[in-house]
Amino acid sequence: MSFSARLLGWYDRSARVLPWRIAPGRAEVPDPYRVWLAEVMLQQTTVAAVAGYFAHFTERWPTVADLAAAGDAEVMAAWAGLGYYARARNLLACARAVVAEHGGCFPDSEAGLRALPGIGAYTAAAVAAIAFGRPAVVVDANIERVIARHRCIETPLPAAKRAIRDALAPLVPGDRPGDFAQALMDLGATLCTPRAPVCARCPIAADCRARGRADIERLPVKPPKKARPRRHGVAHWIERDGAIWLVQRPGKGMLGGMRALPGGEWSDEPPGESGIVRVDHGFTHFDLTLVLVRRETADAAAEGIWWPISDLDAAGLPTLYRKLVVKMLERDA
DNA sequence: GAGACGTGGAG
DNA sequence: TCTCCAAGTCT
Known part of the structure; x- marks a missing residue:
């Protein structure tokens, strides 16, 4: 046959x-x-x-x-x-x-x-x-x-x-x-x-x-894996009247076009400040440690949206930020 | 051709 | 805990 x-x-x-x-x-x-x-x-x-x-x-x-x-x-x-x-x-x-x-x-x-x-x-x-x-x-x-x-x-x-x-x-x-x-x-x-x-x-x-x-x-024979470097970043928790400030990431690159917590660029070195919440997240080609810090106000120039904390599930956050938000809310609870 | 690009489940 | 990797595509 x-x-x-x-x-x-x-x-x-x-x-x-x-x-x-x-x-x-x-x-x-x-x-x-x-x-x-x-x-x-x-x-x-x-x-x-x-x-x-x-x-x-x-x-x-x-x-x-x-x-x-x-x-x-x-x-x-x-x-x-x-x-x-x-x-x-x-x-x-x-x-x-x-x-x-x-x-x-x-x-x-x-x-x-x-x-x-x-x-x-x-x-x-x-x-x-x-x-x-x-x-x-x-x-x-x-x-x-x-x-x-x-x-x-x-x-x-x-x-x-x-x-x-x-x-x-x-x-x-x-x-x-x-x-x-x-x-x-x-x-x-x-x-x-x-x-x-x-x-x-x-x-x-x-x-x-x-x-x-x-x-x-x-079989099949595959090329050897490369080590994944660790990178670091800071995200901002900006809260007002039961809502938090969310931004949209740039259209290309990591999590491109996705809603996200605001924050600085990710870097190879740990940030100076220590956050109130921390997550470790593995991406395909690097691991990221992200810390969350409180901020009182958003960048005046920044585009974003106030999103009700009670409805964050509907914000469509990628897993990295969802993990951070979940931890933050558990901490406050 | 090689690197960027997410996430969660399995062993 | 840690490594592997799952119906790939784009640059």
Whole structure:
């Protein structure tokens, strides 16, 4: 039996049930908007983390036109806590481009999708395959791992991407390419896991070159990690009449475009003053220690908004600031 | 190609 | 506690 037949047979029996997925065998037609939204949310983000956000977004903005008509602030606030906030900025830009330049319908080709904001090689291929049945070569981190092991590719990532893609391309079936891609991702997420893969239940183990190797977990080979430096910052708690002063961070860079507590630039050295509350927060490429100090007044020139303390959940603060606020309120309590 | 860019869960 | 890392994209 062919690679894709074995894989799809397994998928028909074992596909995960996910809110954005149409179960294999159902005649239902996928909604490209929902497929795209899920794919963007799932970039570098776990299924568990995405589920609630996906439900909220699709309920509040059922179509791409609804999303395109939404305001920047409400979309950024709805994304708060999910991370990688450039995705939210690009999400909105993409929705607006689909409405303005494509009459509200997503392009049905990989190239057309790839040209939209926030849609890279992976997402373009995934949407083309899943939403439009195009035989695109979908390669994400799961699929890289599955193929690197199946072919025993020893080249370290990211240089191995070419070999992985070349190995996968001839395996993509003309029929059910979307299920094929999702099957490989499910396989990587549930059986061909980074650690302790379950080869005994793998549908493609028969011809897997890494099966049985004691060092199968070594594949795919990845470059060594770099140490994360620690940085420091000060945030200001400016309170008046049961409200606190919130600002919006610059459109680019860390937490770009997100609502935040005001404060100084982050630095490599600890600040002179010690705060009343402190949080340690890990980002991808550095750890941050942020201290909170009271201030009586905001910068006269600064743009911002007085936000009721009783309704801070609705402010859409990223996790860093939410942690600080929670600690501050616990302290006062 | 390499670095920037979040967060929370698992082992 | 600590490291790894999850359906990547952009510059």
